[in-house]
Amino acid sequence: MSGAQNQPTGLRYPSNKKTIYDRNLNRTKNAELSRAAFAYLFVEMISYAQQRVRGIADLEKRLNNQGYPLGLRLLDLLLSRSSNPLSSIRPTRILPLLQFIAQTLWRHLFGRPADALERSESDASQFMLYDNEPLVNQYISLPREMSQLNCAAFVAGIIEGVCDGAGFATEGVSAHSVAEQEGGASAGGGMWPGKTVFLIKFKQEVLEREEILGRGGG
Amino acid sequence: MSYTFTILSPHDTPLFTHTFGTSRSSGTGTPAFTTADLALNPFIIHSALDIVEEVQWGPSSTSGSAPMYLKHIDKYQNNFISCWITGGNVRFLLLTRPRDEALGISAANPSSGSASSIYSTGSGAGSVRGSLAGGRAGLGGGAGMYNPTSPATEEAVKNFFVDVYESWVKTIMNPFFAVGHGDVVKSPVFRARVQAAAKKYL
Numbered sequence: 001m002s003g004a005q006n007q008p009t010g011l012r013y014p015s016n017k018k019t020i021y022d023r024n025l026n027r028t029k030n031a032e033l034s035r036a037a038f039a040y041l042f043v044e045m046i047s048y049a050q051q052r053v054r055g056i057a058d059l060e061k062r063l064n065n066q067g068y069p070l071g072l073r074l075l076d077l078l079l080s081r082s083s084n085p086l087s088s089i090r091p092t093r094i095l096p097l098l099q100f101i102a103q104t105l106w107r108h109l110f111g112r113p114a115d116a117l118e119r120s121e122s123d124a125s126q127f128m129l130y131d132n133e134p135l136v137n138q139y140i141s142l143p144r145e146m147s148q149l150n151c152a153a154f155v156a157g158i159i160e161g162v163c164d165g166a167g168f169a170t171e172g173v174s175a176h177s178v179a180e181q182e183g184g185a186s187a188g189g190g191m192w193p194g195k196t197v198f199l200i201k202f203k204q205e206v207l208e209r210e211e212i213l214g215r216g217g218g
Numbered sequence: 219m220s221y222t223f224t225i226l227s228p229h230d231t232p233l234f235t236h237t238f239g240t241s242r243s244s245g246t247g248t249p250a251f252t253t254a255d256l257a258l259n260p261f262i263i264h265s266a267l268d269i270v271e272e273v274q275w276g277p278s279s280t281s282g283s284a285p286m287y288l289k290h291i292d293k294y295q296n297n298f299i300s301c302w303i304t305g306g307n308v309r310f311l312l313l314t315r316p317r318d319e320a321l322g323i324s325a326a327n328p329s330s331g332s333a334s335s336i337y338s339t340g341s342g343a344g345s346v347r348g349s350l351a352g353g354r355a356g357l358g359g360g361a362g363m364y365n366p367t368s369p370a371t372e373e374a375v376k377n378f379f380v381d382v383y384e385s386w387v388k389t390i391m392n393p394f395f396a397v398g399h400g401d402v403v404k405s406p407v408f409r410a411r412v413q414a415a416a417k418k419y420l
Contacts, residue, residue, distance in 0.1 A: 011405075011407070019405075019407045020388050020389075020391065020392055021385055021388050021389075021405075021407045021408065023388070025384065025388065025391075069397055069398070072306055072390070072397045072398050073390050073391060073397055075306055076304055076305045076390060077391065079286075079304075080305075080383065080384070080387050088285065088286040088287070088383070089283040089285055090283065090284060090285075090286055090303070090304070090305040091282060091283055091305075092274075092275045092276050092282060092283060092284045093282035093283075095282060096281070096283055164398075165228075165306040165307065165398070166306070166307070167228075167307045209275070
């Protein structure tokens, strides 16, 4: 092992002598994963999360936890890719952050922007992000006794990771199926049976900070 | 000039520290900190975190985004702190300690070369050295003084941070690196990258 002599630290290099630091952060566009490979992996992730799980909420929590570290990483990766690195910027208000999630993050993960972004009328700290046809749910059919489950909880975990990482603490991000709540007759439910809403609820201190920053007036 | 570079997690845990000297103008790259300085530096860096939290959200007039590079943010005696904050709220803090001459502490005349250095050691320079008040008063004017907000200094520090940031993003892309759990960066390759960036720009 020639590498062992000049590396007394015990660091082992891959056979091509390229560490992660030698690899480019900007992948080309055609470096997409096949949908079949993703679906297969995701099924395994769900069945892993399902082991010794107590209920639907517990299962969704585990899926959420699987997504969370991804969000922390994607935040920095996408910010560093988004523009000229010499003028790196980061979101400091709620709306630009949500735009970042709905546009940049969604494009990176699913190849298209999210379908709608709304603020709750009753609760100012709550935002709704809609996806008419979540990619993660495409090959998932729920048994009757688990109709409450929405496996997009994994994506909700990614969103939570992005928000938390950027300094916008949330009470939690959850995924819900729209069709089952509003019945098939309401808007969206009929045309998009898999329509999913991600509820993002920010903590009170985030809203307070937002208000102070907005009031400052510059 | 001597530098201490520290990466701090969002929960203020130091994840990586590197102390080095300048490689510019025949510098050897070794820091000129005394043992006391080395012990004090972490305190100076941590005290600057308060300032970071004040300025990190940017002026309210901005359109909801702020730059990652916060430039020169704090000064403690003769130590200058620059900051870069990543999207994930990890702070890169660089403490700069300029040479005494660049602070005007030893009143050497830069124009007359070696003769003046002999002259200044002979005369009353000793009384000026060690007097912080005199050193700070001398900061106001004069060419050749260290100025943390000069465009050249800001650009050099920025280039350094940009290089480190790229390596940092690669670090957190490692699936075995627990982001946000205060995982310390142990990779010798990362350290080598930081050293290379320091040598190139600072």
